[in-house]
Structure formats: C-alpha cells, structure tokens
Amino acid sequence: MTRLGSFFRAEDQQYLPFIAAAVFFGLIVGLPLGFTLAHAAAQGSYLGGRWQPLVQVHGHLQIIGWVGLFVMGMGYRLVPRFTGVRIRPAALVPLTFVLMASGLALRALAQPFADETPLALVFVASAALEAVGTLVFSGVVLRCLASGRREAFLYSPFFAAGSAWAAVAALLALVFVIDAAGDSAITVPALQAAALTFVELYGFALMFILAVSMRTFPIFFERRPARPGPTLAAWALANVGIAAYAAAFIWKSYDHSADVRALQTAGFLAVGAALLALLALLRIFEGKPVRLRASAGRSMRFVRSAYLWLLIAAALQVFFSIRAFAGGRPPTHFETDAVRHFVALGFVTTMIVGMALLVVPRLAMRRAQTQPARFVAPALLVLLHGATAARGAGSLLADEMRMGAGYWTMTGGGLAALVAMAVFAVYVFWPVRPPEIPVTARFP
DSSP states (O other), rough: OOOOOHHHGGGGGGHHHHHHHHHHIIIIIIIIHHHHHHHHHTTTOOOOGGGHHHHHHHHHIIIIIIIIHHHHHHHHHHHHHTOOOOOSSTHHHHHHHHHHHHHHHHHHHHHHGGGGHHHHHHHHHHOOOHHHHHHHHHHHHHHHHHSSSOOOOHHHHHHHHHHHHHHHHHHHHHHHHHHHHHHHHHOOOOOHHHHHHHIIIIIIIIIIHHHHHHHHHHHHTTOOOOHHEEEEHHHHHHHHHHHHHHHHHHHHHHHHTTTOOHHHHHHHHHHHHHHHHHHHHTTTTSSSSTSHHHHHHTTTHHHHHHHHHHHHHHHHHHHHHHHHHHTOOOOOHHHHHHHHIIIIIIIHHHHHHHHHHHHHHHHHHTTSSHHHHHHHHHHHHHHHHHHHHHHHHHHHHHHSSTHHHHHHHHHHHHHHHHHHHHHHHHHHOOOOOOOOOOOHHHHH
C-alpha cells in the first residue's frame, strides 16, 4: 500500500496503478476467461448455465477493466498536460482508481452467482462503485477542458464526448444491474448489454483515442491539424450514430414489439461512415513521423497498423449496414461481433500498446536499450494481428458459413491475445536498467 501511495503522490507516475490494474483485469482475469468460454462453446458446453453471465463478465473486464482503466490512467496523465490544468484536489485520482478497481473485482465475483440474494446486492454495489468512479473521472476531464488553454488540434470535442459517454454508460449500467438484480437474474438483458458495449467501446474508448490522435499526429508528422469543419461534422455524425444505435437496443429491451431495425442499422452505418471520414482527415497513412527519433518511429508501426484495423472495421460496418438495409433486417450478431473485435482488439488494444511505447516514460527509457525492443515489438505486432484476424474471422466463419469451427478459430485468437498481453505486461513492468554513464563522463 505504501508503494501504491507513492505512485499517486508523484504526478508523473499516477497512471501506473491504472495500467497495472488494467493488465491484471485483462491478462490475469479477462483473457483467460474469454479463452475458456470460447473453448467451452467449441465443445458445446454451457458451464452449468453460467456461460452467459461469464460472457458478460469477460466483455466487461476487457472493455472497462483492460481498455477503460488504461484510458483513464493515460487520460489523467495527458489531459492535464494538453490543457495546462492540474488536477485538484489530487486525491480524485486515487479515489477513481479505488472505486473502479473494487467495482470491477466485485462484478467479476458476484455476477455469475447473482441469483443468490447476498451476491445480488454485491452485483449492484459493483455497478454503483464503477458509476461513481466514472463520474469522478469524467468530471475531472471536463473541468480541465473547460478551464484549460485552447488549441487548434480539435482534441477537446473528442475528450468531452468520451467523458460524457463514459458517464452515460456507467449510469445506464447501474440502472440495468439494479433491474436485473431485482429480478434475481444473473445477466443483464442481451439488448441492454449490447447497447452498453457499443457506448463503452465507441463512445468512451474510441473518442479518447481519437482525441489523442488529433493532438499528436500533427506534431509527429509536422503538418497542420485536421480541418475543423469536416472534422466536427464527422465527430457529430459519429456521436449521433452512437446515440441512435444504443437507443434502438434500449428501446427494444423495454418494448419488444417495437421495430427498431432501421434505427439500429442507421446508427451502425453512421458510425462506420464517420470513422472512414475521420481516417481520411487524420491522414495517418501519409508521410513519415519526422518529429520522432528512429527508435520511437518504429512504434508508429503499431499506430498505423491499428488504424488499418479500424479502416477494415469501419468499411465492414458500412458494408454490413448497406446489406442489412437491402435485406430489410439489422446487422446480425456475428457481423457486429466481428466488427467489435476488429475495433477492440485490432484497433484499441494495438493502439494502446503503440501509444504506450511512444508516451509512457519508462518505455521511452527502455527504447534506449535497443536490444530488447528490437525483438519485443515485432513479436507483439505478430501476436496482436494474428489474434485480431483469428478472432474476427471466427465470427465471420460462424456467420457466413454456419461453421462451428469458427469457435475454434476464436479460441486460437484468444490464446494469441493472451500471449501478446503477457509479453506486453512483462515488457512494461520489467525493471528498467539505468543508462550507463561513460567512464570519461564520470572522471573528466
């Protein structure tokens, strides 16, 4: 506890507990659970009726535990630096961490057994803790944006939208969990869970990553920021699409007779089209990162390849939406599942690794030790791309060809992702050797 407290007292290290917890929930709990679930499905097992609640726990730990905590930690590091506003009171950072980590731990323990009354109360408490923690984080970010300096990089609308969507998702999750616990259910209704996942992934995580991209890419590539008019139009289209898609699922969950196919498909299409527009405006595939050193420039491979997965996901979203409109139906479960994993694993996770290699100070120090970086970075790229391709292809195989083998492909993708995160965790937390001082410098 003393060591943890020392991290929070040092402003330049406050992000480290969030990253450590993100790796714990993602690597130690979430990914092994996902691997087990895919393997069980491939064998036709439903784990004694606990398969579905465990699927929801897995998804929650990956999006809020792995992605969410990482985004919060880096948000607390980067937003004050971008805006020039210090976090006050400083205790809000450890408070957020304690609330989120305890909520996630209780959720993982309680939800599969929430049909028992005491654990149903723990299930509700977990959602309440996460809601409070998220509201604290969102409030801090919005205060920094409101009182900080104004720049031409257009990151503020994306940070603001991400903070707002994070708060909305957390409050909705609390309402849905209270309803489920009141009915002695061990799962949030599938329609409500789908809405939450979409808002958390696209509204929260994606908006924060795009915000950082809006700020850093013009600097790395020495070019002008993205054009304001088209960028804000694409930002608005994406947020309208997120709202429409989530509203369709929530509406349907309360009124099963409602026909929300057009609203759901239109929202899915709008988000896909907006992402394609933002990719064109960011011009991530053009030019060279001239402001980065050669060792740091190699990390741009992660960033560019992550955006390639986002391009694939967005193009598939548009394609699946147009095909759904033509067929008078919404996109299928497996279509949205493939796109979601291309975004969550291919884009968000690869982007987290790439940006961490670029901006996390201890990894910047490690880049000076070129020998380990020379082998770790290519291994991570191969593992992450293999995991993304296998996981997304598994859903498409199960959907397009009705192949049960798709679950085995998903299992392989989950195993590759598990290994990738293990390599990344070791690389991040392995002690950094201090640079050697030449003898001539020590003894002039």
